[in-house]
Amino acid sequence: MNKGRVTIPTDDNFIKETMEIAEKWGADGIRDCDGFKLPKEIKGLAERIYSTYFVARGDNKWAEANKEELQQTYLMTKHHVASEDKLRIKIMDGYFSEQVQPDTYHDIKTWWEVIDRTTNKVVDIELWSYDEKSQEVIIEKVDKWHEYTVTFLAYCIWDPTQMYNHITNNWGDKPHEMPFDARKPKSNKYIFEAMHRWLDEHPESNIVRFTTFFYHFTLIFNDLAKEKFVDWFGYSSSVSPEALEAFKEEKGYALRPEDIVDEGYYNSSFRVPSREYLDYIDFQQRFVAENVKKLVDIVHEDGREAMMFLGDNWIGTEPYGKYFSSIGLDGVVGSVGGGATLRMISDIPGVKYTEGRFLPYFFPDTFFEGNDPCMEAKENWITARRALMRKPVDRIGYGGYLSLAYKFPKFVEYIESVCNEFREIYDNIGGNKPYCGxxxxxxxxxxxxxxxxxxxxxxxxxxxxxxxxxxxxxxxxxxxxxxxxxxxxxxxxxxxxxxxxxxxxxxxxxxxxxxxxxxxxxxxxxxxxxxxxxxxxxxxxxxxxxxxxxxxxxxxxxxxxxxxxxxxxxxxxxxxxxxxxxxxxxxxxxxxxxxxxxxxxxxxxxxxxxxxxxxxxxxxxxxxxxxxxxxxxxxxxxxxxxxxxxxxxxxxxxxxxxxxMKIWYADNLNCEVSAYLESNKYAVINNSHEKQVTFVYDGNGNKTKIELQPGEIKWNKIS
Amino acid sequence: MNKGRVTIPTDDNFIKETMEIAEKWGADGIRDCDGFKLPKEIKGLAERIYSTYFVARGDNKWAEANKEELQQTYLMTKHHVASEDKLRIKIMDGYFSEQVQPDTYHDIKTWWEVIDRTTNKVVDIELWSYDEKSQEVIIEKVDKWHEYTVTFLAYCIWDPTQMYNHITNNWGDKPHEMPFDARKPKSNKYIFEAMHRWLDEHPESNIVRFTTFFYHFTLIFNDLAKEKFVDWFGYSSSVSPEALEAFKEEKGYALRPEDIVDEGYYNSSFRVPSREYLDYIDFQQRFVAENVKKLVDIVHEDGREAMMFLGDNWIGTEPYGKYFSSIGLDGVVGSVGGGATLRMISDIPGVKYTEGRFLPYFFPDTFFEGNDPCMEAKENWITARRALMRKPVDRIGYGGYLSLAYKFPKFVEYIESVCNEFREIYDNIGGNKPYCGxxxxxxxxxxxxxxxxxxxxxxxxxxxxxxxxxxxxxxxxxxxxxxxxxxxxxxxxxxxxxxxxxxxxxxxxxxxxxxxxxxxxxxxxxxxxxxxxxxxxxxxxxxxxxxxxxxxxxxxxxxxxxxxxxxxxxxxxxxxxxxxxxxxxxxxxxxxxxxxxxxxxxxxxxxxxxxxxxxxxxxxxxxxxxxxxxxxxxxxxxxxxxxxxxxxxxxxxxxxxxxxMKIWYADNLNCEVSAYLESNKYAVINNSHEKQVTFVYDGNGNKTKIELQPGEIKWNKIS
CATH class of the missing domain: 3.40.50.880 (Class I glutamine amidotransferase (GATase) domain)
Incomplete structure (x- = not known):
């Protein structure tokens, strides 16, 4: 029983210790992590070997050779007031020129939009021009004291996740990974060929962990190379003239740039979504699902599993979306910050299994001398566990540098208990649904x-x-x-x-x-x-x-x-x-x-x-x-x-x-009860870090007093 | 110098003491107050004798005989959800039947409105009826789960101010004063005749203090005889079929009941006013001004002054309105709660003088054994004085029962100093404008x-x-x-x-x-x-x-x-x-x-x-x-x-x-400077109840240190 359902990272020259920890924690899965590549020798050392795979970045040779097929994004300048008859707007003002660059490859008069925000009217394309050298849009005959914005299409010349890691970790002259667009003709063909090639060259793993697919959530940096805009749900960086033309074909009407930039709110999920935006989401989800399915099919044909990391380039593959199940992914893994993020993963329909990556991440910000990483681990486990009791993920795992965690024996011991407790919960639940009031x-x-x-x-x-x-x-x-x-x-x-x-x-x-x-x-x-x-x-x-x-x-x-x-x-x-x-x-x-x-x-x-x-x-x-x-x-x-x-x-x-209310209920509010009638078992958990005494009410409302140690879970048979 | 510009109330059998206080305070005006009538002997005892006069209430004989000419108001029921095909709405639910009664004298299908608030559509008049006995509107064929309101025209059968005093002071079976409407034909004629008659019968006073004219600000009580709705600016109780028909004639379009009840907000002054509502205000102000002018002319012809109390039935005579000056009133008196209310009175254009009624009101809630009414008086005076320095009222005064105040000699003494200080300020300012930065x-x-x-x-x-x-x-x-x-x-x-x-x-x-x-x-x-x-x-x-x-x-x-x-x-x-x-x-x-x-x-x-x-x-x-x-x-x-x-x-x-900034400026923020360049004088006031030391900056920015006692005012010549 105390084996399986756990994934651990490994590290450079760390195979012996990895196996030691795998043994201790009962891990049956080993994954690569953060730039480090799995050694060939790993093959067969665990039932499940995960390799990270990037579909649309990490191949700068291709990207360089096909720059017109890089991913794109819609950007809006800030509001500029017209104090004279002519207005010059530096469109890149406030943007990070190493991340994005104006797209002049496609016709700017078709794809850009100058808007009088005071009247909400689009400015006639005859009335503005673009000076490529100064990167300025010059608007003639403006209405004085009105405010104007320019919406322009830009190329993304740096993948946001790599950019973030690059800048945060001072990676110096390490090349900037350029994201290419699966919707553009050459790249579309290329990503499938690349998938085949990669599988051939990487026989060591039996699970491809896609991180993730085509389009990154919106993450734009400013001219100081710091985050300017972040929207985990944002579709802005999935656009392109090709996408917009296909949209028109499919939906029967054209989108305006404004449908994407949305007055500068960029369709934040806080905005009541417009019909146009919902159509666009649907349109992209269908495209992404269809094309991801082809990648997954290739992986399956090669006899391996395909798994998606819920994050980074996940736009279009929202797991609760209409087309997600059709992709045929084997599993989804995501980061667990608490109960809601656990359920976000564990409730995903249409996959064979889900995996939660628990905290802390094995990084030096937590694993430094004098700190006790057990604290964060306990908090994370107890917060997520109450959600796990309602609907468990099928696997848990950790990320980061295993060699770091290895230096904290108390932590290694605590996670052993977490892994055992997780498996006990999972087995006792037995796939059954708990009682819901x-x-x-x-x-x-x-x-x-x-x-x-x-x-x-x-x-x-x-x-x-x-x-x-x-x-x-x-x-x-x-x-x-x-x-x-x-x-x-x-x-x-x-x-x-x-x-x-x-x-x-x-x-x-x-x-x-x-x-x-x-x-x-x-x-x-x-x-x-x-x-x-x-x-x-x-x-x-x-x-x-x-x-x-x-x-x-x-x-x-x-x-x-x-x-x-x-x-x-x-x-x-x-x-x-x-x-x-x-x-x-x-x-x-x-x-x-x-x-x-x-x-x-x-x-x-x-x-x-x-x-x-x-x-x-x-x-x-x-x-x-x-x-x-x-x-x-x-x-x-x-x-x-x-x-x-x-x-x-x-x-x-x-x-x-x-x-x-008082059915499968604990009157002490630090405690919660989950009853699995089909399993004939119920559990009482203590969500606090203190000892608790509570009355527990059974299915008939009869109560028994029980005592729980800090964070304890107690299982009982339903009599 | 220490005489004049002050009005005091008098009381029953209190002439000797009244004259004693008038002498002490330098009062040149005596007024009646709160139901008490001036005795004939008062005539000539002061330069200025004020008599309160009500134009549109206080004559129940007339009101009874002309009930169809009582004042009216628009009322809206609360929202009622339709849970069946037919909806019955008790329109008086939540209203005070002693104050208002539905008007069935005028055609209800013309003047009432049933609205589906869910669609914002008016319900066809064929689809509803009114049961006079149960006071219910019955709406047929309603859309289920929509919310409906009824707007109905009501007669006001009790003047709100008298109602408030009556209920608050338990006046028992004292008759309810019914307000009649100056716009209705018989009453319009009547009020002018009544004015003549009253002047004939009241030779004792030389100033008619109108309290006030035709329409009360909106003040509606609920079924528990407590305040339900109060809007000091509200025009709801100035409506009538006659007014709405005249409006249509004058403005060329008809108002809907909804233009008055405004979704139940009744055009609160917090609402961005609609064009319709602004037109209605203009329309009523013109009518009121024209008719009040006739009353004022009668008073003037009789050789007396006409003064308006700013409050109660002041709707239509807003002193900053377009038509106010044309009325020809001699003065306006209002209650001073602080600086803003003082300026509201003192800045009124188009009258010969303004008068501020200061606090406390001589009522038992302040003048009871053990309490020191000087506290409220000081606070009121110091708060209002800083506004007075910018633009003084021409007179000050007090209200309530003088016999009560008389029992508090320290208070009588303090008010003497206030009256003297007021006259000093007024004389020093000499009608000149202070320096403004x-x-x-x-x-x-x-x-x-x-x-x-x-x-x-x-x-x-x-x-x-x-x-x-x-x-x-x-x-x-x-x-x-x-x-x-x-x-x-x-x-x-x-x-x-x-x-x-x-x-x-x-x-x-x-x-x-x-x-x-x-x-x-x-x-x-x-x-x-x-x-x-x-x-x-x-x-x-x-x-x-x-x-x-x-x-x-x-x-x-x-x-x-x-x-x-x-x-x-x-x-x-x-x-x-x-x-x-x-x-x-x-x-x-x-x-x-x-x-x-x-x-x-x-x-x-x-x-x-x-x-x-x-x-x-x-x-x-x-x-x-x-x-x-x-x-x-x-x-x-x-x-x-x-x-x-x-x-x-x-x-x-x-x-x-x-x-x-540092021109005629005090650096101690408890102090303020007002400089009257034409009078060649400046004053420094201490707005605190503590001693203060401050640098005072003159017109050239030169500073001098001065000390002020609590609440002190110091006058200096401009050198």
Whole structure:
């Protein structure tokens, strides 16, 4: 039993020690890592040998010879005010000339766009010209005091990931890897030939770990060689005249450059997506899936497995996308930062297995003398484990330099216990689904496509504007709920799925996560109102359903029993501000609730609204009955053990299923229970680093007291 | 010198003591107050005897006999969701049946409106009916899960001010005064006859104090007889079929009920006003001015003065309105809560004199045993005095029961000193204008009409959502600046006035005070950009120029050098967050700055933005050069002595006139200097309740050290 399901990196001249650790951790997989190449001798030393493979970079000879086939990106200059009749705009101002260069190979009058941002009108192509030498666009006869931007197509002359590593690690004159574009005719042919050749030349591995495929998420540096723009979901660097022409052919209409640069917001996933952008995503996903499938087929024909790393050049292969399953990949591996990122990997449909790369990465920033890497490892494991209990990845693994980790024996020992615990969990679950008390639908503009990926900017990085909402997703990742991500378009097309108990809508006003103008769609708003009124549960966090219209800011304000004061209704007296003494939702709260960034100026609309938390003139938590249904409002919910319990209780309350909560339940909020009825087993986990005592409720609601050591997991048979 | 310019109330059987206090305070005016009627013997006992007169209430005999001519108001029900095919809406739900009653005298199908708020469509009049008995509107064939409202015309059967006093003071079965409408034919004739009659019957006074004229500001009570809605600027209770028909005649188009109820916001002054609403205001102001002029003429023909109380039924006689001067009133009296309310009165054009009623009001809530009414009096006097120094009212006065004040000899003594100090100030100023270092234009949708009246809801009451902006106005009221209130329409029609140094735009996004969609008017935005670029100063507070468009939230973000993150541009790295060590604007700051409600998520757009204050990831104060001009951003500025100095410095800095600041200037921020060059005098005031030492700078920038006692004012000759 204590063997397998674990992948470790190896290192230069480190085979003996690698095998020693593989033995200790029960690893059956060995991978290369960060520039280091696997030695031929590795072959056969483990069941699974992974080789990293880059499809569209790392072959500068090809790239140099076919520069017109390099990847491209759309860039927008900043706004320039016209103080004279003529305006000169240095288009590369603020961009990194070693990363991108204006594309003058393709007709600039076709592919570039000068826009008067004050009137939102495109400037006639006759009225501007481009000076290649000074890299300036000169606009004639401008309207004075209007602001202008230039959108230009650029070539990407440096792969963003290599650029990042190159600059960060001071790689000096190491060549810049130039990314070539799988959509361009010669390169398209070339990548398949290269795949064949590479397989022939690399017999040592039996798994090709694609890192990744064709298009990098948007990552643009500035003139100081520092990050200027990062969007883990961005499609800007997947464009090209060839792509746009194919789009027109396929979809029957042409995109404008503006459809990509989007006023400089570049279709951030926070923007309510336009129909054009959704079409473009669909179009690229189909192209990428079709072509990646060919690569995967080649790998399979060679008798090996094909695996995708979820990141870097993953654009077009979003695993919850429409075409992903058709690719036929064997597995997906991704980095696990916590519960939500684990579920993002483990829930991926259409592959044989998923693998989570756990933290810490074996890099000198953690593995230095005097530091205890076990701390980060424990935090990472405990945070991710609660999600693992709901839906495990099939494998776990680590990355970085194994030789570094080897120097920390306590760490090596701790990871041994993690590997054993993981396998025990995996085996006990036995592929069965744990008991779920409720089914929750997270409603936003993206739905299924961005399952477990809401509110992210750069992958798993903290931003002041997102942590308040990410907490909802992180909490859900380990909760005994079924979770589905649904879009407004799903609701419009098919109504609310029958099995949903609670809809959660969380986000700032106007964002794709709150929904913005989607709430003005009569079909959508009435479908949701009807559904709640007839008994559905709704939990709104932050500015749910927010868009000013018809006398409401929260379009569901009648259901929620609250609205937000924007100043327009100050004349209406707000009498309702008495917090209830106690409430089902906050029954476990002992300290002040952490609402994160919270909200200001939310108020109760009537005496019927149950005010659960009210501070400094602001309503922060409430519930309201609406017909047979119920709608809970919460100002914000950053991730914590306490807030996880608040969200769980909010959902049971909203669903009118308070009496169903204490089933496979631990009353100590540091503990959680997962029951696998088909396996006839249940587990109780301690998510804290302290000893805990808790009552555990079984499937009939009978309780037993148990004690758990810090971070402990206890398994029991269902009697 | 120590006589005159002061009005006092008198009381029942209190003539001897009244004369004693009049002598002490140098009062030359005596007024009646709160229900108490002046005795005949009062005649001749003072130069000025004021009698309160109500034009449109207080004559229930007339009102009873002409019930169809009572005043009216438009009311909107709350939103009702249709859960069945038929919807019944109890229209009086939440309203106070003793105050308002549905008007079925006029055709309801003409004057009422049922609206589907989900589609924003008016429901066909064939599809609804009204059951008078149950006071229900029954709507047939509704769209299920849409929300509906009913807008109905109601009669006002109780004057709101009398209702408020009646309920507050438990007046029991004292009759409810019913307000009749000067626009309706019989009542219009009647009010002039009544005026004549009243003058005949009341020879004791020589000044008629109108309290006020025809229409009360909007004040609606709820079914619990408590305030439901209050808008000191609201026109809702000035409507009637007769008015709306006359409007159509005059303006050439018909208003809809929706133009008045405005989705339930009732055209709050926070709403960017619609053309229809502005037309309606204009229309009513003209009518009111014409008819009030007739009343004033009658008073004048009788050899008396006509004075207006600024409040209660003042709708249509806004003193900064277009038609006000044409009325020919002798004076205006209003309540002084601080500097801004003082200037609101003292700056009124087109009257012979203005009078400020100071606090405290002689009521038992302040004048009770054990309390020291001097505290409130001192605070009121010192706060208002700095505004008085800039532009004095011509008279001051007090209200309430004089017999109450009489029992507090220390208070009587303190007010004596206030009256003397007021007369000294008034005489020293001698009608001359003080030196102004700058001219500031406060820019919003209302401009001149609402001079010194921005961000108010109920007169001078505190609201969490307004104090952060009211501070700007209160600070300005006593600053050595010329202040003008300008509207976006002024800018559009005439550009920025030539003599303006600094434009201030302060308010929450979307409100009339920030400007909302006005910033999308190409003429307005380019005019302001050009003006700043060519050397103008701009100070933005809160969410200036905020409306999402063209890649900016702040439409002046290029000038301000800052914008607000709504989530859409999270992908763009925000590098600029280092606060400057020191800055001209904050040179006098010692403690943490109070930004009031402040702002979140404002960020600097480039390294050129001077970051003056940055806390917890949010930029709170900055400045940016834009061409030859400059734009200062401040997150919020509640009133305080410290913030007054910050605003003053911000304006000098924005105007590039830092070197002009130390002219008639006190470096101790508790002190202010006003210089009257034509009077050859200057005054230094201590705005604190502590002793202060300050350098005082004269017109050449030469400084002298002086010491001031708590609250002291010192006068000097200009040498």
């Amino acid at each position: 409720l089914k929750v639908g997270v409603l936003n503009c993206w739905g299924k496509l961005r399952t477990w990926q809401t509110h992210m900017v750069a992958h798993a990085l903290w931003y002041k504007q997102i942590y308040t909402y990410l907490g909802v997703i992180e909490s859900l990742s380990g909760m005994s709920f079924d979770v589905e991500f649904i879009s407004f378009d799903d609701i419009k097309d098919n109504g609310v799925p029958n099995d949903i108990d609670v809809i959660i809508n969380a986000g700032d006003a106007g964002t794709a996560f709150s929904g913005g103008e989607k709430w003005l769609d009569t079909e959508i708003i009435t479908t949701i109102r009807e559904w709640i009124y007839n008994g559905g549960g709704f939990v709104g966090v932050g500015e749910p359903s927010a868009v000013l219209y018809g006398g409401h800011f929260f379009q569901l304000s009648e259901a929620l029993g609250v609205d937000k004061e924007l100043g327009f209704s100050l004349s209406t007296d707000k009498y309702f501000n008495s917090e209830l003494d106690k409430h089902f939702i906050t029954a476990d709260v002992t300290d002040e609730i952490d609402f994160g960034e919270g909200q200001k100026n939310v108020y109760a609309k009537s005496k019927d609204t149950e005010i659960i938390c009210y501070k400094n003139g602001d309503l922060l938590m409430s519930s309201n009955d609406y017909g047979k249904g119920r709608a809970v409002y919460i100002a914000g919910l950053p991730y914590s053990i306490e807030n996880t319990r608040i969200l769980m209780r909010s959902c049971f309350y909203a669903a009118h299923k308070e009496d169903k | 700058l001219k500031v234009g406060v820019l919003n949708c209302w401009g001149k009409l609402r001079t010194w009246q921005t961000h108010m809801v109920a007169h001078a009451l505190w609201y969490k959502q307004i104090y952060t902006y009211l501070g700007v106005i209160e600070s300005l009221s006593g600053m050595s600046f010329d202040v003008e209130f300008i509207s976006f329409d002024d800018i559009k029609d005439n550009g920025v006035p030539n003599d303006i140094d600094v434009i201030i735009n302060a308010g929450d996004a979307g409100t009339a005070f920030s400007g909302g969609e006005k910033w999308l008017d190409t003429e307005i935005i380019t005019t302001i950009r050009e003006w700043i670029y060519n050397g103008g100063g701009f100070v933005g507070v809160g969410e200036p120029s905020a409306v999402l468009y063209g890649g900016h939230f702040f439409q002046l973000s290029e000038a301000l050098g800052v914008d607000k993150e709504l989530g859409f541009s999270l992908s763009t790295d925000k590098y600029f967050n280092s606060e400057l060590d020191k800055h001209f604007i904050t040179a006098d700051v010692t403690d943490e700055i109070d930004f009031g409600e402040g702002q979140k998520n404002v960020y600097a757009k480039s390294k050129d933005t001077e970051i003056i204050c940055y806390k917890n990831g949010d930029l709170l104060m900055s400045s940016n050069d834009y061409g030859k001009g400059r734009a200062v951003y401040i997150a919020g500025l509640p009133y305080s002595i410290e913030n007054t100095r910050i605003l003053m410095r911000s304006c000098f800095y924005a105007a590039h006139k830092e070197d002009k």
